[in-house]
Amino acid sequence: MSYTPVPPLLPGDLEVSAFQVTRPKVINDAVTQLVDEFTPVTLNASAGIVTLYPSILSPYGGYGISVFNTYVGAGAIVLTSIQDYSGTTGLPNVIVVGVSDGMFSIVLLNGGTSALNGIVKVGFLIV
Secondary structure, three states, X not given: OOOOOOOOOXXXXXXXXXXXXXXXXXXXXXXXXXXXXXXXXXXXXXXXXXXXXXXOOOOOOEEEEEEXXXXXXOOXXXXXXXXXXXOOOOOEEEEEEEEEOOEEEEEXXXXXXXXXXXXXXXEXXXX
């Protein structure tokens, strides 16, 4: 078996002597909208579930919600998804429409041809 020596790295070459991946701790919590579908909520966590006030959202309708959160900054990325929907009609969707220091805004949309008829839970992760 022969051994071919590898030339030394030149300045500017990439040398990796050790590689370690650490996963940041995610603070997870939940909150429920209690008054109506337009009431802002406060949830100070890097990830969580917002249970929205039950409303009958008409087909292709939508409404916005403000989420106050000390973990979010103006340059943050907020990922959202529908975590659960107890209804049998309609098609709930969620999008982020604004991110600023201490708050982000989401819009719940109904993409279906029938009204939403259940409770929607929206998950989020701040990156």
